[in-house]
Amino acid sequence: MTAPTLCKLLCSGSALVLATAARARAAELTVALYAPSMTFESSTARLEYVQNVAREVAAATGAPAIGRAFVRYDDLRKARPDVAIIDGLCLAERREGTLIAVAQVGGETAQRWALLARPELAPEGIGSLSRKRLAFVSTGCRDRDFLANALFEGEVALDGFAGLVGRPDLAGAIAAVRDYKTADAVFAPVAAASGLVRVFESRAVPTAGCVVRDAALAKAVRVALSRAGVGGAIDGWRPASEGPYEALAARLLPHPKTPLFAAPARFRLALSEALVAPPLALEPLDAARLFQRPPATARARADTLEESR
Numbered sequence: 001m002t003a004p005t006l007c008k009l010l011c012s013g014s015a016l017v018l019a020t021a022a023r024a025r026a027a028e029l030t031v032a033l034y035a036p037s038m039t040f041e042s043s044t045a046r047l048e049y050v051q052n053v054a055r056e057v058a059a060a061t062g063a064p065a066i067g068r069a070f071v072r073y074d075d076l077r078k079a080r081p082d083v084a085i086i087d088g089l090c091l092a093e094r095r096e097g098t099l100i101a102v103a104q105v106g107g108e109t110a111q112r113w114a115l116l117a118r119p120e121l122a123p124e125g126i127g128s129l130s131r132k133r134l135a136f137v138s139t140g141c142r143d144r145d146f147l148a149n150a151l152f153e154g155e156v157a158l159d160g161f162a163g164l165v166g167r168p169d170l171a172g173a174i175a176a177v178r179d180y181k182t183a184d185a186v187f188a189p190v191a192a193a194s195g196l197v198r199v200f201e202s203r204a205v206p207t208a209g210c211v212v213r214d215a216a217l218a219k220a221v222r223v224a225l226s227r228a229g230v231g232g233a234i235d236g237w238r239p240a241s242e243g244p245y246e247a248l249a250a251r252l253l254p255h256p257k258t259p260l261f262a263a264p265a266r267f268r269l270a271l272s273e274a275l276v277a278p279p280l281a282l283e284p285l286d287a288a289r290l291f292q293r294p295p296a297t298a299r300a301r302a303d304t305l306e307e308s309r
Contacts, residue, residue, distance in 0.1 A: 029065040029217075031057055032081035034073050035208040036169040037088065037137050038103070039192045040232035043069065043169075049231030050085065056224035057083060061217065071168055073140045082213050083221050088206040090141040092248035097211035099245075100218045101225055104236040110204035110244060111189040113151055116196035118177060121184060126200050131162045135176040135183035138166030145252040151187055151202040154255030192233070203251075206244035210237070 033050035040046045046069040054067030065083075070076040073090050084097065091099070102109045117129060136147055143166070148158050158164065165183040167173040170192060176183040178195050185199065210225060212218055225237045 027063050029054075029057060029061065029063050029083065030079065030081040031065055031067045032070055032076050032079060032084040033067070034070045034076045034090070035085055035087045035103075036071075036139055037189075037205075038105070038208050038233050039170055039189075041171075043071075045232055049228070049234070052231065053083075053085070053224060053228045056227045057221055060220040060224045060227075080213065082217065083210065084212075085208055085210050087139055087141065087208050088245065088248065089139050089143075089146055091209050091211070092206070092245045092252065093141045095211065095242075095245070097213045098215045098218060099209050099211050099240040099242055101210040101222055101237040101240050102244075103207040103209065103234045104238055105189075105207050105233045106191060106235065108207075109238055109241075110206050111191065112204050113187055113202045114190045114193075114198045115151075115185055115187055115200040115202070116174075116177070116190075116193045117185040117199050118181070119195075119197050126156055129185050129199065130160050132184035133163045133165050133182070134158075134161045135165040135167060135173045135186040137170050137173050137188075138168060142252055147187060149254055150205070150248060150251040153202070153251075154257075206248055208234075209240065209245070 031050055031054040033046060033053075035046075040049070047067070050069050051067035054065040058065040068079070068081070070079070073087075076084060076086070077096065085103070105111055115126065115129075117132075121128070121132075134147075136143060139146075144158065144164075147164075148154065148156075152158075165173075165176055167176055170188060173183075173186050174188055174193050174196070177186045178193075186193065186196070187202075189205075190198065190201070210221065212221055222237075230236075
C-alpha cells in the first residue's frame with residue numbers, strides 16, 4: 001500500500017468518526033430547569049431533579065439527554081433546550097415552544113401568594129410596612145409588574161417601601177427576611193414561608209410548566225415527567241392548560257382607576273327650607289339725612305336779592 005493511499009484511508013476514517021460524533025451530539029437532547037419560585041432545598045437539589053428528568057427523557061425517547069439547571073432565564077433562552085421546565089411568571093410573559101404539562105405543588109397547579117413579615121414587627125396591615133424593605137424572587141420576567149399589578153393589584157405603590165431586595169430563588173428571598181434580616185417582608189407562596197406572619201393575601205399564581213421545542217417529543221416527555229418522581233415542591237404533573245398563564249399575563253398590566261359616581265337621591269324640597277327671610281329692623285328715619293340742599297347759583301342769588309328789595 002502506497003503512502004498516498006494510506007493517507008486517504010486514514011483521512012476518510014477520521015472524517016467518518018467526526019461525522020458520527022457530530023450526529024451523536026446533534027441527537028443529544030437538553031433538558032433545562034429554571035423555576036426560582038419553586039421550593040428546592042438547595043441548588044444541588046435542583047440539579048439532581050432536572051438530571052433525573054433527563055434520564056427519564058433519555059429512556060422514553062431512546063436519545064441521550066443531559067439535564068441543566070439555570071440561574072438566569074436569559075441563559076436558558078440562549079441555550080435553546082429541547083425540553084424546559086420554566087417558572088410560571090416567565091411562561092406568562094413569553095412562551096417559546098409547546099406547553100405540555102403543569103407542575104403540581106400540594107396536588108394543585110396554582111399557589112396562593114401572600115405578603116409575609118417577621119412576627120416581631122407585629123404588622124397590623126400593609127400600612128405598618130411603609131418604608132420597610134421588601135424581598136422578592138428576582139426571575140428577570142417583569143418582576144415589578146408582578147409585584148405591583150399581579151400581587152398588590154395596583155393598590156400599593158412600590159415606592160412606599162424603603163427598597164426592593166431581589167434574591168435568585170424563593171429560599172433566598174424568605175431567608176432574607178426570616179434569617180438574615182436584610183429585608184422586612186417578602187411576597188411568597190403561603191405554604192412555603194414557615195416562621196413568618198401573613199400581612200396580606202393575594203390571588204393564586206400558576207406553578208411552573210414544561211415546554212418542548214419539538215411537539216413530536218410531547219408524548220415521550222409526559223411519560224418521563226410522570227416517572228421522574230418528586231423534586232423539591234413538585235409532587236407531580238398534570239396535562240397542560242394555557243388559561244392560567246394567559247390570566248396571569250393579563251394581571252401584569254396596570255390597573256386603571258375609574259372613579260365611581262353615586263346616583264343622587266330625589267326628594268321634595270319645601271320653599272321655606274330653601275329661602276330664609278331676612279330679619280326686619282324698624283328704626284326711626286331722619287329724612288334730612290336723605291336729602292342735600294343744592295349749591296346756590298348766580299341766578300338764584302340774583303332772584304333772592306330782587307325779592308329782598
